Amino acid sequence: MLEFTLSTTNYPQSSRRLTRAAISILSEFLKEGELMHDLDLALTEACANVVRHAYEGERGRLEITLHIHPGEKLCLEVADWGSGLDPNRVCFDAPDPSAEGGRGFFLMKQLTDEFQIKRLGDKNVIWMCKLIKESEWKTLE
Amino acid sequence: MEDVGIERINDCLVATCSGEITFEATPKVKKALEPHMARKDIRALVLDLRQVVYLDSSGISMLIAVNTRMQSVGTPFYLYDPSEQVRKTLDMVQLISFFKLLDTEEDLRRLTGPPATKARRAET
Numbered sequence: 001m002l003e004f005t006l007s008t009t010n011y012p013q014s015s016r017r018l019t020r021a022a023i024s025i026l027s028e029f030l031k032e033g034e035l036m037h038d039l040d041l042a043l044t045e046a047c048a049n050v051v052r053h054a055y056e057g058e059r060g061r062l063e064i065t066l067h068i069h070p071g072e073k074l075c076l077e078v079a080d081w082g083s084g085l086d087p088n089r090v091c092f093d094a095p096d097p098s099a100e101g102g103r104g105f106f107l108m109k110q111l112t113d114e115f116q117i118k119r120l121g122d123k124n125v126i127w128m129c130k131l132i133k134e135s136e137w138k139t140l141e
Numbered sequence: 142m143e144d145v146g147i148e149r150i151n152d153c154l155v156a157t158c159s160g161e162i163t164f165e166a167t168p169k170v171k172k173a174l175e176p177h178m179a180r181k182d183i184r185a186l187v188l189d190l191r192q193v194v195y196l197d198s199s200g201i202s203m204l205i206a207v208n209t210r211m212q213s214v215g216t217p218f219y220l221y222d223p224s225e226q227v228r229k230t231l232d233m234v235q236l237i238s239f240f241k242l243l244d245t246e247e248d249l250r251r252l253t254g255p256p257a258t259k260a261r262r263a264e265t
Binding site: 013015016037048 | 195
C-alpha cells in the first residue's frame with residue numbers, strides 16, 4: 001500500500017489546487033478517463049464541504065491522504081480539525097430537483113463504493129473507497 | 142475558469158462558460174449573469190456549456206438558482222449542449238431532464254432565430 005498526504009489552508013482556490021495535486025498523483029497510477037473525473041469530483045466535493053462548513057468562516061487546515069492499494073482499490077481521506085459533522089444529520093438522498101443545495105454528500109456516495117464520516121480525536125474525516133478494475137491501472141507497483 | 146462571454150442573438154441572450162464551474166468559479170458566473178436575469182427585452186437566456194469540462198455541486202446549485210430566478214421573471218432558461226462530463230454529473234444527480242436542453246446547433250438556431258413573420262393570407 002502506498003500513502004500520500006497533501007495539506008493546505010481552507011481557501012476555496014487552495015482547496016481546488018489541493019484536489020488537482022491529488023489527481024496528478026493518482027494519474028501516475030490510473031489511466032485517464034471517466035474514473036479520474038469521478039475521483040476528482042468526489043475529492044472536490046469533500047474538500048468544498050470542509051471549506052464551507054468545517055471552520056465556520058475561520059481559516060483552518062484541510063488535508064487529503066491517498067491510500068493506494070495497487071491493482072485493488074483507492075481510499076481517499078479528507079480531513080479537517082474543525083467543528084465536525086454529525087453523521088446522523090447528513091443527508092445522502094437526492095434532494096428535490098428544485099432544491100438549490102444538498103447534493104454534495106449524495107454525489108460523494110454515488111461516486112464511491114464505501115463512504116464513512118469519522119471523528120478520530122479532534123480530527124474529522126470523510127473516508128471514501130473505490131474499487132478499481134485491473135484494466136484501469138497504469139502500474140501495479 | 143475563463144470569463145463568461147455574453148452575446149445577444151436577436152432577442153435571446155447566450156452566455157458562454159468554459160473550463161470548470163466549481164465552488165471557486167460559481168460566484169464569477171453568477172455575477173456575469175445577474176445584470177441580465179431580469180431583463181424584459183429578452184425572450185430566452187441560454188447558457189452555453191459545450192466547453193465546460195467540470196461541474197460540481199456548487200455549479201449545480203448555481204444552475205438551479207438561475208433557473209428558479211428566470212422562472213420567476215417568466216423568461217425561459219436553456220442549457221446549450223452540455224459537455225459529456227457535465228451531462229454525466231447532471232444525470233447522476235437526476236437533473237438532466239429538469240433543465241431545458243438545446244442539444245444541437247440547429248436547436249439553438251431555431252430558438253434564437255428571428256421570430257417567424259406571419260404568412261399573409263392572399264387577398265382575393
